[in-house]
Amino acid sequence: MPQQTDNTVSAFDNCGLDPSVLPPLMRRRTSLATRMAITAADRACNDAGTGRDLPAIFVSTLGEMQVTHRLCEAIARQVYPLSPTLFHNSVHNTAASYWSIAVNTMEPMQAMAGLDDGFALGLTEAACQLATDTTQLLLVCYDEHMPAELLPDATWPPCSVALVLGSAHSDRPQLSIPWQEAAAEPATAPACAIHNPALQALPLLELLRSGATGTHCIQLAPGSLPWFANLVLP
């Protein structure tokens, strides 16, 4: 059966999608979600100057939704057997597993899911791991677009973000453990109340890039009980 061109991937050519850390055979079978996660992870490790032998946390709300969609279509038409490649690429930890195989690390890979609060939850999990098991880790937050039939009103731009985080270091930016606090005013929920959690990283990234100093309180997730963290910039 001829390989179907994935038009959505080519639309991202200009965004520097670069999952070249994956060997070609592995790379060809991966979804946009996995490719975005791995691109971000690779870039973060390059940026941090660390190796890739790190524990990692992968957070996604939809996971491998495009692959799952194709499997559900096959199930609905009773086209069996299912594609074994699609099936093993449908698990929520696909990106995490491909990453660990590509960079040859035996460190633990966590794969989590929330809703809009995925980035905040990932940072919380990172804080917990840094308090117990490790001095450095990789956090990746990512989501691809979802099939239109499932949530027609969703605005859901694909996005991925990755950070290399370590134990406290006085001359680096430091993030507190995130916390939740009731919003001063009740949040008005939009018709489709979910957004790509990776986009919630933008305030943090903008502050890091801004050259600002001092302590800043940033919001990490929306909702009636939003997440916050303090960022201390030296």
Add this chain to the structure above:
Amino acid sequence: MPPTHLPPMPITASASANACGVGNQRLLDVIRSGQSQLRPVRLFEVDFPAFTGEINDHLLPALDDSLARFSTRNTRIALAALNDPTDGLRAAVEHARQRYGVHRIGIVLGTSTSGIYETENAYIAHAETGLMPPQYDFVHQHLCVATAYFLRAELQLQGPCYAVSTACSSSSNAIISAQRLIHAGICDAVLTGGVDSLCRMTLQGFKSLDLVSDRPCTPLDRNRSGISLGEGAGLLLLERQQPEYTGCVHLLGAGESSDAHHITAPHPEGRGAALAMDRALRQTGLVAADIDYVNLHATGTLKNDAAEMTGLQAVLGTDTPCSGTKGLIGHTLGAAGGIEAIIACLSLKHRLLPGTCGLRETDPAFDAQVLKETRTDLTVRYTMSNNFGFGGNNTALLFGWSHD
């Protein structure tokens, strides 16, 4: 970095639902009897022989009308376990909620399926009518986090709430994440473990990988021929230590690793498995000779069982009693870590070592104390539970009595 020694944490309540029925007592009865609950699948049609650990539909309660948007087989299985009066999990959560406050109780739930069964049904309806069924709600039914959100609404909690989804090790990864939340001081109690439900995708998927046995699975057997799927919930309430909990079974420690080998096949020498088991021991300061029983992952595939036993031998030697329990209720995938953690705890509480249901002749390549029959009236101090997932995700959990 050497593993941080985490304080033992009491499991103040647990509850299960699976092919044995609802409640830990049913599970215990079946462990004692050694009777397989695997039957030909009934939930949907398949054109190949498939034995599964399916829960009788009449045991699954309906959700309250106010929470109907969450209604899936997955959440009904979770609710069945939560409601069992003998297990008392709901009451324990309520007690923790009153003691610590709603924001201090977390929910960290493992799942690999979530509401996929309902999504399959929605796609089937869509193919016939061009419309999604009116009761189908993608966010509250399909999403990985949906069952955790249902429990949050049902129990009226407001602490950190998320799902962990690492295939067959999901709920043991969830338990480890819960342990860290408490240790970091973010939560005082966490409802954890996991829930998974039968669906066409997993059965057809594993079949496409040629991993499904055509008869009830026979873990560790020289003639083993693959897995039998199951469904269920294994929920645990993990709390910070308090004086009144010193008599509870405790989570003592855990180890995690990756295989870095292949997306479906485990490392053939079980190196990742060995690393997870070794890390669990080092985190607790226990040694191989301390472990009285290992509940193996033991799925019944040629590769998993061989890799696991190689890893086990490297870390624990050849004398540690061990068994696989998936012959009783099937491989419950994302719930396996939670259900098998409960089995490791039942072993301690009821002074028994479960046998390996379905095993006739142990693979002669395994140099180990593999238990065929359940043994009772023993002193059991420390148990280990192994769970390994697709993509090479390995976990080992250690349970015991508090040694404070």
